[in-house]
Amino acid sequence: KAGVTQTPRYLIKTRGQQVTLSCSPISGHRSVSWYQQTPGQGLQFLFEYFSETQRNKGNFPGRFSGRQFSNSRSEMNVSTLELGDSALYLCASREGLQAYEQYFGPGTRLTVT
Amino acid sequence: AQRVTQPEKLLSVFKGAPVELKCNYSYSGSPELFWYVQYSRQRLQLLLRHISRESIKGFTADLNKGETSFHLKKPFAQEEDSAMYYCALSNSGYALNFGKGTSLLVTP
Numbered sequence: 001k002a003g004v005t006q007t008p009r010y011l012i013k014t015r016g017q018q019v020t021l022s023c024s025p026i027s028g029h030r031s032v033s034w035y036q037q038t039p040g041q042g043l044q045f046l047f048e049y050f051s052e053t054q055r056n057k058g059n060f061p062g063r064f065s066g067r068q069f070s071n072s073r074s075e076m077n078v079s080t081l082e083l084g085d086s087a088l089y090l091c092a093s094r095e096g097l098q099a100y101e102q103y104f105g106p107g108t109r110l111t112v113t
Numbered sequence: 114a115q116r117v118t119q120p121e122k123l124l125s126v127f128k129g130a131p132v133e134l135k136c137n138y139s140y141s142g143s144p145e146l147f148w149y150v151q152y153s154r155q156r157l158q159l160l161l162r163h164i165s166r167e168s169i170k171g172f173t174a175d176l177n178k179g180e181t182s183f184h185l186k187k188p189f190a191q192e193e194d195s196a197m198y199y200c201a202l203s204n205s206g207y208a209l210n211f212g213k214g215t216s217l218l219v220t221p
Contacts, residue, residue: 003156033208042213043199056208090157100145100164102209104157 001026004105006091012111018079021108025072025093031055032074033102034066037088046089049074050097078110086112115140117202119212126190127220134185134215136174136200145203146183148174149211152196160198161185170194190219 005024013019025032033056034046045058049068066076072093078085088109092102116139126132138144146163161169163176163183174185183200197216201209 035209035211043209043211045208045210048208058208092157100147100162100203101159106156 001028004091004093004103006089006105006108008108009106010109010111012113013081014113015081015083017081018077019081019110020075020077021089021091021110023074023076023091023093023105025074025091026103029093029095029103030072031094031097031099032068032072033092033094034074034076035090035092036060037090037107038086043090046076055097081112083112086110115144115202115204115210117200117210117212119198119200119215121215122213123216123218125218125220128192129189132187132190132194132217132219134198134200134217136183136185136212138181138183138200138202140181140202140204142204146174146176147201147203147209148172148183148185149199149201149209150196151199157199190217192219192221195219 007022031050033048035043037043047066048056052068063079068074088107090107091105094102118137148161150160151157161174172187176183195218197214199214200212
């Protein structure tokens with residue numbers, strides 16, 4: 001099976017802009033989670049989607065949002081970008097909410113200038 | 114509140130030496146604990162899960178509820194073990210709460 005794919009792999013945006021990142025899970029996986037990775041804070045959970053519904057949410061401002069489509073693909077959106085949003089955004093999929101193993105994508109490197 | 118602490122940012126050992134990567138957690142319930150690993154230029158991947166109690170690539174980890182620890186151990190480190198290791202906690206199938214990671218460097 002193909003692994004988790006994320007597009008784009010790299011992005012450069014300006015403060016105040018918005019950005020949309022995309023994640024395609026492993027075929028058959030219905031749960032998609034998003035994480036933000038920074039040198040200072042490490043890996044932090046953003047949110048998880050299952051069957052097009054947000055099931056869990058981390059401690060991030062409302063500027064961070066996401067959605068999941070009927071084919072389980074997911075997007076996350078960050079509005080009004082700030083310099084501190086520069087990070088590697090990782091997507092992970094698993095078969096369902098009770099599946100313990102998460103499979104990670106390669107990440108999208110977002111740089112905000 | 115859930116918290117995962119990995120006290121060492123960097124751990125350097127010689128090939129063949131024992132290695133222990135420390136992980137402490139705080140959680141009031143019965144957590145699920147994991148070790149994830151990221152080798153250079155590869156994706157983050159699951160290494161161990163505490164419930165499975167198995168040895169993967171020579172690594173083992175024992176959950177010590179009294180000390181709230183889940184240290185990762187290997188008796189003889191190999192150069193290919195050099196990687197970033199993350200301890201993670203999950204509450205009943207919910208999202209992973211990661212520690213900040215320990216970079217393991219095994220030198221010849």
